[in-house]
Amino acid sequence: MLRFLGQRLLLMIPTVVVPLVLVFLLLRLAPGDPAAQILGDQASPSEIAALRSEMGLDLPLPVQFVLWAKNIVTLKLGTSFFFKQPVIDLLPQYALVTLQIALAALFLAVALGSILGVVAAINKDGVLDRGLVGVAVLGISLPEFWLALLLIFLFAVTLRWFPVSGYVPPADGLLASAATIALPALALGIRQSALITRMMRSSMLDVLGEPYIVTARAQGLPEAMVIGRYAVRTAAIPVVTVAGLSASYLLSGAVSIELIFSLPGLGKLLIDAVARRDYPVVEGAVLLIALMLAALNLIIDVVYALLDPRVRMG
Amino acid sequence: MTDQAPILEVRDLSVSLPISGRMVPVVTDLSMSISPGEAVALVGESGCGKSMTARAIIGLPPPGAVVSGSIRLEGRELTTLSPRERRRVGGRGIGFIFQEPMTSLHPTLSIGQQMTDALRYNLNLPTRVARDRARELLARVGLPKERDLLNAYVHELSGGMRQRVMIAMAISCNPKLVIADEPTTALDVTIQAQVLELLIAMRAEIGLAMLYISHDLEVVAEFCDRAIVMYAGDQVEAGTPVECLKMPHHPYTRGLVDAIPHAGEARARLSPIPGQVPSLGSWPRGCRFQPRCPRQDDRCATRPELATVVRSEVRCWHPLVGEVS
């Protein structure tokens, strides 16, 4: 198991390094001078030049790269050009919002998707199965931002159950906070739960045809135990992959949802920072997202190993 | 044969499967009975319906299958039981040994978990007792005690060990009858003999009745009391396996016997049965073997009934009565 984890950790390095290098290059090669942008239209060329050298932007690209890499490794993420605040202090509050929504949506997706998938599979070709298959394909075809608009119209504008937009941190009241993330999580979770329903259904259908299920039944075990213990256990393995993809999608910030509900999350932070050429913030956010995804992948690998002893062997 | 009340009594069992939208018969009017402690073999080529018969008996036919006829276990009619009661027959009433131990054991549950589930549920044993009993059972089927097999997974075992585990599971809840569906086919030749010996020994030790499914009449002759030969879903001959080997009465059984290679014999003397087993849904009317039968004539267009020929039951208009040369 230790060796297995070590191996996984090594494989994770590129998933952190590649995005960072990409973002470094993309930002520096993109047109638009951050110094000019920060100082505004009124700034004189000499002022801009001074700021450029202060920010190290006048150095050759390879030198910038080395300095940048050194700072990243030592977690010196710098100060935001725009917020005039250390990036490392800035990120957590944004990450918290995204994390909150992502976890809520993921929970909804996995719980609902797994149950519906199992229900559909054990009623294969029945009315319930056909209905669920239809709903699931519709579910994966609904763009989240459009679904969000419909949800706002129904639950916020018409029924007034939830606020139309805005965010309340959990510290200011758990219930109020939950109310602000309910609709975003629903808008994000429905599509993911449809994806998981489909995966769970097809995975269950595969497993229910396996000889070891016949063995369990021939042993006289009740159907509920055959499904719940023998079939779901193996059927869940491929579903973990899909759930992992859902999680990584949700963690990298569902920008459209954060925009619609005016939520100060990582996606919103990123898109604004790129527009403002706020390099330290962009790099810090990408680093954070990459690290979160790496941690997520590690969790998924561990879940795999727990579910499947064949993986543990390596 | 014994005069005791049979453990298993099957009357007029027919099974049909849905194939491309229509119901196709795969087993027709099969009858048999197994007495306590008796071993009965079901012999035939693949596709003759022998596995389907076994699956119908334990009440786990493939989805969509239609089963008719009567199946009695110790006098209790199984076909009219509710699905829940029917399910409870498995394990306690009938143990089942499958052909492929690798795929028939759960890949991600340990051997111990699989064995104790059945023990706990069927015999209401507490977990610790169930584990002890599982350990005993594994030792009994000849698995090394030193290895902690209860915590092992199926992929960590060899083919022979897997089949021993399968046998231990089949007998774990003290069934009176074990159905073994080609239990040695998937194993290496050397292991086959060991597993077969174990089965024979277990049977003697516990006094199990057994329905042994095989395609090999010679293996069956070593330990079975009776053999039922099936062809295209039909029982064509039933008798002692030795009788079937030495004096086959149905032309199909004769064909099977002639196709057995013997050590030292020239290849040229092997005589395979001409033609092929008809595919499902295209069985001929009357006798199903007639297109391949050397003794076929007009009478064969009507289906022969089972009739006693010497000491066997045979479904043929023109049974053979001479010894195999």
Next chain:
Amino acid sequence: MTMAATDAMLDTPPTPAGPWRRLLRNRTAVFAISVLAALAVLALAAPYLTNAQPLRISPGIRLKPPRPQNWFGTDHLGRDMFALVLFGGRTSLLVGLLVTLISMSVAITLGLVAGFYRRVDMVLMRLVDGLMAFPSIVLATAAAGYLGPSVTTVIVALSIVLIAPVLRVVRGQILVLRELPMIEAARAVGVPDRRILARYLLPAIMSPLLVQASFIFSAAVLGEAALSFVGLGVGARDVSWGSALAEARNYIQNAWWIVVFPGAALVLTILSLNLLGDALRDSLDPRLARR
């Protein structure tokens, strides 16, 4: 698989209906194809179906509900929603088509190579892992910043993002196929690699690729809409369903038609593509079809 086991017991060949005939017998597939064809025709014929200019702003007729002059009403700028939906469909479908073609061809090429040569595989897959961990929104934002928001930008950004999933499918297929006796035999007798790739492996993966194509198409349409919705997609010179919805949030209380019509067109397109993908998978893969 019980079915496999049953078949062994039964010894019957499955009914030999061709995959295409099976597809056309599938009512869902026929529905999906008809809807997509209709949408394509509407998009192509847009200039003949309406004389309204999609981008013309008419402050005098802002936020008008559906009426004879404007079947789908008008938006907050007085633009005709019917024209917006028709012309938006042109953009959305064009982006979807081009992104599918570009990402599929790059992914197929890379996937064939990666699946066939182990060493390339190692490097390429780690790179793909990294790419998949890269927030695509950053890529899109950077691309929009670099190239300026435009249809081309969207196509480039989405093509890059969608290479990875197809690449994984192709590689997975090749890894299985290359172990086949047929391929080993071809290698053993000295058939050159390039020929094995083009003549043996590529045709063998066509069916799963066709299935992938419809799902990628649907992902591209969805991606374009999402990017345009947040203002990183097609610029102000073009309209798409996503950009038509961009301002809808602010008018949701009093102008439902701004939300409903472009959204419905979008959902109908994505739904049809997903249904088509499902139907293709069922009819091209006999193992799955028998379920």
